[in-house]
Amino acid sequence: MAQRRHLVAGNWKMNGLRAEAERLAGDLAARARTAAGGCDMLVCPPATVLAAVGAVLGGSGIALGGQDCHAAEKGAFTGDVSAEMLKDAGCSFVILGHSERRHGHGETDAEVRAKVAAAWRAGLAAIVCVGETREQREAGTALAVVSAQLAGSVPEAASAANLVVAYEPVWAIGTGLTPTLGDIAEIHGGIRARVAAGTRVLYGGSVNPGNARDILALPDVAGALVGGASLKAEDFWAIAQACG
């Protein structure tokens, strides 16, 4: 299979009122319209500003994604958003199983798996996040933990077109800490062996303009999932440019 372009995805988390979200998206869109991008770009803003951000991104080539979805198509689920609603709002991706969902909301692999199936039902590609805690890394079980999460969270119909995996060590998210390049390479190699050929495997966790180039140059790293640094257009753009 032909090598897919790298994907640099911004996870805005619970940040962005409409005016600032439109400003950030507008800055990125202006850059994307004038400069040839070496990678695919995606932003995942809060659900409340999806439509506004989508309108600003129109024609820029930057894709829109959600940060989570419910497994059901519709129904009595107060406060939840379905994959169909994300699709309807202009999304082509959804992040699922982020550590802030797994650890902050107690989501299990089975729940993540049901959400991935929902994403595919709606025609969205799923970005499935996996990653070990600090204790698990110190115990030497990082690859085993990630493998178990993958096995439990990804339905059988996975392909390079409908699945992206993001390796995000829990202890590296928002901390400024990153694994060594060797540790990233080891886990990415392990993930690659467990997914369909051509599936993009992103690294996430304290990616910034200073470390992006080395991480993105690793052979099994096909992009980045960026949190904090995706809230500054200049930094997010610099990370995308680091795809080379």
Ligand code: PGA
């Ligand atoms: P960070 O977050 O880049 O702020 O570490 C990454 C993520 O949570 O996806």
